[in-house]
Amino acid sequence: MTAAERVHLWSQELFTELLPLQSEPGVPILLACDDETIRVVAERLGCGAQDPGKAFASDVAVAFSVGKNAGWKNVVAGNWEKALRPRPLPPFFSVLCLWVLAATRMAPYGGHRTTEYHDRLCRGLLGIDFEDKLPCFEFVGPRFLDLATWLAHDLAGQHGRLIVPADPWPRYVGYAVAQTVFRLRDRQVLSTFFAERLQGSLDGFDPLRRLQRWSGRFGLTRHALELVEGDEFADRVRAAIRAAFRSWDGTELVETESGVGRLWPALLRLVIYPKPHLQFGARNQKPLELSLDGASQTLAPGRELELPWGLVGSASSRPVDLGDPSSPSGGVRLPRLGETLIFENGEDGLLRVEQPAAEGVWVLSGDSVLQERLRQRKFGDGGSLPVGWQLFFEVPVEELPGVERAPFERPQQMPLRIEGGLPLGRPRYLSGYPPCLVAGDLETDEELRVLVNGRELGRISSGGRLRLPAEPGRHDLEVGDGDFKWSYDIEERGEPQPARLCHQLGSERALRTGARPARAETNGVLVCGATVHPPYAGLVPLLTRVPCDVETISADGALSAHARPPTPAWFREVGLDERSRWELFCQEQPVWLVLPPTGGSPRVRLLADVELTWLDEPAVRRVLALGTDVDLLRGALEPTDSASRWRATVELAQALASGEVRA
């Protein structure tokens, strides 16, 4: 692959990394290319150079024929400006990245900034023995403006609005310097800030406000701290923090004898079975070579290693670093553990936490006072724990001195959270059931003002909770001085997603799978809620609420007696009583319902529009006994028609009795 081809790849990946699609058009951004960005992109491209920045610079130098005499003249060559809109990524994009990279390598303070810059760029990165401005460097300003114009117009601001100073200082170098806020030392401090405060999402939060509230910010260089604490360059600093966070891999950057090293924070797990022990892992993306109890072991990505008990003792008073932080893949840092470790059951099992959110936790402790207090909950470890340590199960957090339940998991990572409500698919909620704004550790004693649609809803302090408005419509939330912004909708109705889950009882796996998405073709009985397929094909009883025993005459002429069952006690619970309906089961269609008299004549009701042609003997006797002097109740036909039918039935009975009609 040629240098030009490699530069093309560098450009594509750097663009993806540095200028991603923004949530809304026109967000202020910087081209914050530094060594961390280059390292991330180099890994993606499979570049294994010891100093990826130099490898990148070398490719740029070859591709653009950069030299003492030609300088940067090829950076302004070509017809890119006149190309059809929208134009592709500017061919000089990689050069702009390199110019910014050189600026980030400058010392935080120092003598002549222009001289230092060109020294870093030429000697430090390009390997050209030259300490002054190379020819054509004066195009730095127009080229940054070209990039800004391209982003604003060709890409419609979707990838942000590049901040370019109108009057930079130093005159040329200032364009590159303006893209930088944080230097190498600052990246180390920021890595700690990210690890301690930003493991969760940045969504909705103002990263600058969070950095301004973080006590560790004083470790930043004076240059960066002035920018962070001042308001003049707020957009620039926000853009720089976001850019740095994007390229952060989860490690803590530390100074080592051979330069900057990286340490992955250890994640500690309690495993109870078959014997209690501790395991640790990290979010490393490459295998880490570690020495544990004198033995060399490899921590593969996504895997864990057993933690020797000796290290638990060592880490009780100070953090313990494992492996070589200056190696390309880095090392692991075991945090200071203290005498008592708390483990909370979560998605990945029993993980060590500082402040649990759960009500009950597992506790591993070498504190004899605590051991005495918790002795009722001591877990039988079978002698697997080292002397002095004991394990306790299901310990209520309130029984642990000095430990308070967090309002939610990792409250410092997410100082504000939207919780609860009945979501119809976020951020939409069912009216009447809005979410709450919940505060974790706000890192300030102040109460923050909460605005909804520009009107003050209330104030919130650490650990506080505020119910948000429940009225239908769009609600825009702002907390503090723009610390947190979020929008949600409240709706009266949802839009139910059609999804039918069924029990397919014909399947051999019916009892193993339970309800599953319905398939078009299936055998056997299908159950969904109270519906059963195939449909019911048996008899449907006649329901009546008469409070006495009754008789029916069916379409086949058979007389059946039905005894009213006693009213069960549980009827009362559902508001039913002796007047409620009961079931009459008839093998054939019931035509007449015959009821005993209530003081007057016997009563009959026509149940179906069926003309009888036959009556069995009991039915004949019963009809003749009733005769025509009956009370006809409201039935299947109009009263006159019902009366006519009953007369016909009586006549049929008389005919059958006299032998005029035979089967």
Add this chain to the structure above:
Amino acid sequence: VNAFDTLLEWASEVGSGSWQSWREACAHLEIGPSSTARKLAALGHVEFDWIDDRFAAAPPAAVLTLHSSGCLLLTGARRRGQRERLEMLYEEGDYSIDLRSPVPQEGGPETWLVEADVDEIQRFCTDAELAFEVDSGRRMLEALPRASFDSCAEELRPDERFPRKWLNPRLGLFQANIDASTDGLWWVEEYRRDVAFIRRQAEWLRVTTREYGPYLAYPDRSFITHKRNFGVLSVDNQAPLPPLVARAATLQSGRLAKRDGSARHAYVNVDEDLAELIQEKLDAYVRWE
């Protein structure tokens, strides 16, 4: 209207969703996600897919259960305003029915009953967009395969990351501080929900529908008692009926099982035939009183 009615209304408005969203909705309403899932599934309102961790509201249905209240039980999805729509239909339509007042119940949504003449039921159900079902509880139980290790369990070891509890069959209690090599039913406290494993002669079996666990692990122990004279099925709280069995028992009355002393719960209107069917399908040891 209680929290369970609200949850049912929400579930009907979203139609379907993840177990995570179910948990969050339950947390907002301050009700237990697992017990509520069990209750709403038993009433036929909601179905749960434990493989993909999802729920879906069941289609609205009117169930006529034989040898029961003589009423139609309205179950399945209940979207917002459904009660008002039914009442309007009842008032405006010329039906020979009686839409009874909702009956609240502790720990579950309201029971909606309709008294109707048989020849009116179909027309009312069609107009109200309800599926008409007859005796669906008993029918689903009849079609259910019989429980066994083969039909309910598969060889799988518990995830060692999660704590476990062992069901002591003698005491009827789950215990955490037990030797891991003890045979019997283990409840593994996975993040999503507790999962049932049976340890049998040093082998592990995962019981996918966890409610079958106690019945398979301890076949000699009776968790169920049928009280003939009262038509009551009493069940040990440590061995709740599996979902479709619980639904069959619940649809007999449309009412959830109620507390039966401190350690049991009881279903009403369960006749001897149905109790025998439950015994057969669970392959369980039922006591008869």
